[in-house]
Amino acid sequence: MPAEKYSSTPNSGLLSDIDDIIRKHQNRDGALIDVLHDVQALYGYLPEQAMKRIAEGLSLPLSKVYGVATFYSLFTLEPKGQYVIRLCESAPCHIRGAVQVLSAIEEELKIKPGETTPDSKFTLEFTSCLGVCGVAPAIMINDQVYGNLTPEKVKEILRSL
């Protein structure tokens, strides 16, 4: 194994912003999740170099940072679109027509779940229950929840963005 392939600190693109974020949360228990949230808010995702910097800054193993970042579905290790659409795949939404809503989104944006539009505007994903079964079928776009959807309604929402 050629030893030159290793380095003791992340080697490129380190922004002092990450250090600022770490400093802000450092002395609290469970700071990791807050730091990950803020870093993701800054970059739109969690780049590998950022996770290494976080591991160093919080004196945590990188495997721990990576484990937490991959455990929670709201963290992402890949760049995503400006609008992340999360379609509820739980039973109540399914019964109330989530499949048709999904088809409408796919038709409108020409992407499948897990994909991002070429213009980086939309990313489509599934999510577990959003807790709004009363207005099923439901989706979430970024932080906003939309309920009582029909194929027409969802297309309208997408066009308005």
Place this chain on the structure above:
Amino acid sequence: METVRVTIDGQEVEVPSGSTILEAARIAGVDIPTLCYHPDLDVKAMCRVCVVEVVGARTLQAACTQPVSEGMIVKTSSPLAREARRMNVELILSNHPQDCLNCIRNQKCELQTLAEKLGIREQRFERRSRTKNNLDISSPSLVRDMEKCILCRRCVAVCQQVQGVSALGPINRGIDTIVAPVGGCELNSVACTLCGQCVHVCPVGAIYEKDDTQKVWSALADPTKHVVVQTAPAIRVAIGEEMGLEPGALVTGKLVAVLRRLGFDKVFDTDFSADLTIMEEGHELIHRLQNGGTLPMITSCSPGWIKFIEHFYPELLDHLSTCKSPQQMFGALAKTYYAQKAGIDPKDIFVVSIMPCTAKKFECGREEMTDSGYPDVDVVLTTRELGRMLREAGINFATLPEEEFDAPLGISTGAGVIFGATGGVMEAALRTVYEVVTGKELPSVDFTEVRGLEGIKEATIDLDGQKVKVAVAHGLANAKKILELIKEGKADYQFIEVMSCPGGCIGGGGQPIPTNKEVIKKRLAAIYDADKGMKLRKSHENPAVKALYEEFLGKPLGEKSHHLLHTHYVKRGKYKI
């Protein structure tokens, strides 16, 4: 001690308050089946095999984690508990290959034992593998077979808590969860010390040593090869166990006999080169003490430890002794000094090491380890691999006679044998350093302060007015504590011994399964018995080592020693770029 009364399967017992249901049940004579639970680790309630019914509780409770309370009534074998336990095991099995016959852990697998215990005789659920064809053979020491992983997290705990390395961690969640190095990459791509402690705690065959036995069978069958073997100090207290004797059985003579029967041309002892290591390392320490060299000096015998400091504290590499490990000193001498003495062309000499260690497989492949002009050591086998060869050869270990190691590289002292235990290198060094520096005979050779299983041990030795403060650490998380002290300038030691594995080499990653604290204590006692049984107990009194210096090396730290017995280290860093 405060106690509580609980009823377990109809039997009332008094147990210390704070006990878990599992512990209380053991006091009541009931062994609740477990899988992820491990006595030496803080892993709990991952597998749900130990579920029991607690009267009044809404759901079944995990016995390994639930504390008892006064008046608690527990049913460990009620229909509900039994059915749930069985179902949980069946579900684990539904995602586990059913090829026990081909598995390296066949008959030593905790899942297999558990399935047998519960009488599982059919597979009700169709097997769906999440992780097929996911064999990681990237490292020279360890193989990871993630298809077998049952996600118990024991390897994660030992790597993080005991070794302070955290090479492995859980990734993703739910059905997508895997345990892997960061990013799901290969083991060789992360800062792993290859210590192999994960092998000991893995309940199944998901992590194991890379098997090199075929290379040794081939060499033994090759008439052009002169095949010599060296056995590490810790093998004589473990191979008996691997062959079915009690843990801690000391079987030095039988080990020699069995290696001869396998066909090795010469059976030598790493204890010899351990004595030699003391001569070199002891003089290096004296030199550093007297000439303002980098202090504290830290021992360099344990290859997992070397890889650890190279990855995590490359700025402290100057503290390491430049001495090669005894295994590598042996190899370098086998293909020079011994080749010359025996009149054999070194290209025809094949050196096999029997080591308690998986990291030794990595060490022998390091590019620095070719000072004889050849790979100094050709193949490293762990205790488990030697056991595999002996079973295949059908040698009846128990009835073998006791035989002696071959001269000259098989002659050793008690100081060499204690290298196998935490504190042993320190004690051996002190026995020699004291007498060399003071010119006086030691009143007692036993330095008991550096013995035992305390994580970090300290002692101060008076060398005729000069006080030398020493420390001993085993388990890399303990080593890390000492390195942090050095970094902060707070370490007032002159000499430090570090061994990667808990207990030292006797608890090494290549030792028989199971290796745990209880077993380690027995091997430890055997090592000190072996020391006591030796006529000579100080390295500098080893006649073969003396002859080696007279005939070949000249003096400790001399030019030839420098070339053959000393090495340098590599700054590796934590992350792959």
